Amino acid sequence: MIFGIPFSELAWLAVALLAAGAVTGILAGVFGVGGGAVVVPVLYELFVIIGIPEEVRMPLCVGTSLAVIIPTSIRSFNAHRRKGAVDMSIVKIWALPVIIGVVLGSYVARFAPADVFKGVFVVVAGISAFRLLFGRESWKISDTMPGNSVMRAYGVLIGVLSSLMGIGGGQLSNLFMTFYGRPIHQAVATSSGLGVLISIPGALGYIYAGWPKAADFPDVVALQPPLALGYVSVIGFILFVPTSIWTAPIGARLAHALPKRKLEVLFGLFLSVVCARFVFSFFF
Template identity: 45%
Template sequence: MNIEAMSLMELAPFAAGLVFTGLIAGILAGLLGVGGGIVIVPVLYHVFTLLGIDEGVRMHLAVGTSLGTIILVSIRSVRAHAQKGVVDWQMLRDWALPVLAGVVLGTGVAAWVSGDALTGVFATIALVVAANLAFGKESWRLGSQLPSKAVQYPVAAAIGGLSALMGIGGGTFGVTFMTLYGKNPREAVATSAGLGVLIAVPAMIGFVWAGWNDPRLPPFSIGYVNLIGLALIMPLSILAAPWGATIAHAISHKALIRAFALFLALTSLQMFYRLFG
């Protein structure tokens, strides 16, 4: 699929699919208090599948585009949390280099592996996240305070690497790690928003480089980042998030979390089926 070969009529379904992605991502983020790639990547993957994007670049494009959308959202989020004084800036400074090292490694792996391998990574970790959401308990603790830097730094690097591979902002892993060691959930969420900026900017640049001039990419793509996706998903997800938040007040939070866990699990299983079915 390339821009020279496409008419406006052929481009319209592609844009419509991205509009749908932005709206669904925003609603789910507002409903569940989650955001970034853990919502956007699977929705984009399904949309790209329906639109017939080449299977060899489908997952790379979903991950790279997701990383691009995370940047603005993470900046807005961390600024809002900073105004309330709940961001642990010292922790972000301590984690910056390990996270960056992990992102560089993760992006390098993503550039080297096939689309099937990248899909397998996302599907595997998404299934683990789904199980944690479905069966995990807020009371679970590994300690009352964060472990030593000798433990934190490898964890930070792993969070950066896995997040780059999955196209997410790190909140899924960061919040879990911090709360398991007794950090206040609000501080954990706020600090993880800062991780999103540290992860998404270099990872997106890496995905642009990795996919540069790939002939299988859809129109208006710079490497594995689709500019139409950025232009449509970011504002629409921000617009739709309050709609989801409104719905969330009328529905059991536990039921919502389990529903999202089911969504992730089904997405993961569908990806596995496409890989091995």
């Protein structure tokens, strides 16, 4: 036994997490994303297999996803900033509102039922899927960014939705910036800064939100310390990150063999399938 847990149960959990991390890395490499849009659905299916209760399954996915995003978002932001691609003026305007939104979202996570997390994921991922499948570059609101008050309001919204969905905010901020005429490469680079602002307070918030819940499920190994802290799976974080980093280049090589439009369609279809899966889980 390790930490009072039968070795066979711990070994099965470890193998499952390593495999899930490897799948996530390949998908992230193929679709060019490293956030919760891939991590959350992969973790969800894994947690179904290992018997995580429905009441805590989705928030555990979201909290663990936010923790997984921490090292990748820091690395991504530093790389983009060194190349001078990040618009720091936008990051500075969004910094405090985004953190406020994350805190609000983490507080909601303490009391919200599982269907709230699924609903947020379905709406945001569904909009992203629609834009990927049917969007045009001509879809714009303006060629200039809006005033600071609108920017701050949107920053709070990004923080709330990202913390409930388990993403680094890139999907939301990319959508916003491209609608206001910013080039996609600058939008991606600037959005990388939000991943840092969202993932660290978000993961801490989910530790706080889920701490009292673990006591309600004393027989579920994967929810107990030291394997989990609140809604963050520690063993999931430890095993997910290295395998996903290892397999991401494999997915990236696959991506280079496909044209950009085909990748957009494939990712749009992937998000559509995930949305359908979560909608199905509402009823069955």
